[in-house]
Amino acid sequence: MKIEIFDVEHGQCAMIHCPTSGKKLMIDAGHKTGSWWPSVHFSGQQIEVLIISNYDEDHTSDVASVLQYCSVNAIRRNMSVNSARLRQMKAQGGMGLGIQHVHDWIQWTETQPGGAPAQVDLGHVTTRSYYNNYGEGVGQFTDANNLSVVTFVTYSNFTILFPGDLEAVGWRQLLLNPAFQADLRRITVLVASHHGRESGCCTEIFNYCAPKAVIISDAGLQHASQETRGWYANRVPGYQETDGTIRKVLTTCYDGTITINVSTNGMGFVTTERQRNALTPT
Numbered sequence: 001m002k003i004e005i006f007d008v009e010h011g012q013c014a015m016i017h018c019p020t021s022g023k024k025l026m027i028d029a030g031h032k033t034g035s036w037w038p039s040v041h042f043s044g045q046q047i048e049v050l051i052i053s054n055y056d057e058d059h060t061s062d063v064a065s066v067l068q069y070c071s072v073n074a075i076r077r078n079m080s081v082n083s084a085r086l087r088q089m090k091a092q093g094g095m096g097l098g099i100q101h102v103h104d105w106i107q108w109t110e111t112q113p114g115g116a117p118a119q120v121d122l123g124h125v126t127t128r129s130y131y132n133n134y135g136e137g138v139g140q141f142t143d144a145n146n147l148s149v150v151t152f153v154t155y156s157n158f159t160i161l162f163p164g165d166l167e168a169v170g171w172r173q174l175l176l177n178p179a180f181q182a183d184l185r186r187i188t189v190l191v192a193s194h195h196g197r198e199s200g201c202c203t204e205i206f207n208y209c210a211p212k213a214v215i216i217s218d219a220g221l222q223h224a225s226q227e228t229r230g231w232y233a234n235r236v237p238g239y240q241e242t243d244g245t246i247r248k249v250l251t252t253c254y255d256g257t258i259t260i261n262v263s264t265n266g267m268g269f270v271t272t273e274r275q276r277n278a279l280t281p282t
Helices: 063-069 083-089 097-109 168-174 178-184 203-207 229-233
Strands: 002-005 014-017 024-027 049-051 126-130 150-155 158-162 189-191 213-216 249-251 258-262 268-272
Touching: 063 097, 083 097, 126 178, 168 203, 213 229, 229 249
Parallel strands: 024 049, 158 189, 189 213, 213 249
Antiparallel strands: 002 014, 002 258, 014 024, 126 150, 150 158, 258 268
């Protein structure tokens, strides 16, 4: 399995390349202004499933073009948010072009025959997703961050967790689910929630998981996104690069696109755009 976490500024876009079958799983469709778009990079290719982890523009800015220029078989999202609720969530700040397209797509699906989202076969790669429900009641949320789709992607003994922009209160609600606790215990690499902002830091999750390293998808020092690097570094052991350096936290700002190749025995090998020759096991 190959995992690519692209440098899309203060947004997110990742691609999972499944072994043997070659099927692709895309998580979010952010882009880098003026230089990189997933719709261009993967133009004409088939994407088995697109997961929209968060109903914000930085996760969806290139969705319209991805759906136009790539062949997307299925979309997964937080199903408790319908088009009316999404409009309400975005009433104050308005919708960017990406979120507007997502809204219009959801609205279109509401006119189609009912049924559960299509099941997707990714071969030896498995995914499990969780999310909080929209609402005003206890344990429910009306903000986009805490309605993020949290996705575990597993191949062999390797699991990477993509939590969207989930904040601490949203983490704590999901931690009430024993199945979520069990999946946390399996993770090898954690993608930092909310691009590494302090609001996404939840001490309690480390009672259940012990990831080797943390990846932050961000674009330099903004919104306090990198002030938590030390916080995460204190909670993970890291992995050793070929020169003996221990890396605990990687960021797309510093490292560029981050690639993890996972072997059949679950060993992950990390390379970065910044240091392509650093082929090291996690």
